[in-house]
Amino acid sequence: MKTLKTIFAILLVALSTISCSSDDGKDGVDGAAGATGATGATGTANVIYSAWLTAPTAVAETIDGTSGMSTSINAPELSEDILAKGTILVYMSFGAGTYTLPYTSFAGATANTISAISTLKKIKLFRFVHSGAGTVNLPTTLSWRYILIPGGVAAATAKTAKPDYAKMSYEEVCARFNIQP
Incomplete structure (x- = not known):
């Protein structure tokens, strides 16, 4: 029985190969072009990104009761x-x-976070110490870049929801929007 199955499998492969040969039929003819489709939803063509920037010297500030x-x-x-x-x-x-901001580190031998607070035409960079004791500076040697992704059409289902760009690496975001890192 096993030999019969093997012979049948070989015969099936041979027939498939012969019947799929490119030499036993005439070439197909391209059909007429179809109708133009509807305009798609707003995409990401309008993504805006900055050059790498330096920020002015940081100053002490308290935001929502947190000093930094x-x-x-x-x-x-x-x-x-x-x-x-x-x-x-x-x-x-x-x-x-x-x-990616927010960024948490142990600079200054203490846990601290740098976050971004966006307002009209400005982005505030704020660094605070988790313990609330003292501050850690934001040196002017750091470089900053922002990427602005305008909103589009609201997603109707979870399948069409926009990606969570904050969970993507910087390199993944740059690749997605064709941005030179």
């Missing part, structure tokens, strides 16, 4: 519409790395 150091970078394209419906990504570069 802050500075701001200009983002002239940051509109009310983007604030309301878009996505704002901010990155910090130092040493050999690029980091």
Whole structure:
């Protein structure tokens, strides 16, 4: 029985190969072009990104009862519409790395976080110490970049929801929007 199955399998493969030969039929003819489709939903063609920027010297500030150091970078394209419906990504570069904000580290031998607070045409960079004791500076040697993704059509289902860009690496975001890192 096993031999019969093997012979049948070989015969099936041979027939398939012969019947699929490109020499036993005439070439097909391309059909007429179809109708033009409907215009698609708004895409990401209008993504805005900055060059790498330096920020002014940070100053002490208290935000929502939390003391820290802050500075701001200009983002002239940051509109009310983007604030309301878009996505704002901010990155910090130092040493050999690029980091997404918020960024938590142990600089100054204490846990601290650098976050970005977006407002019309500006992005405030704020660093606070988790323990609330003291501050850690925001050196002017750090570089900053923002990527603004205008809002589009609201997603109807989870299948069409926009990606969570904050969970993507800087390199993945740059690749997705064809941005030179």
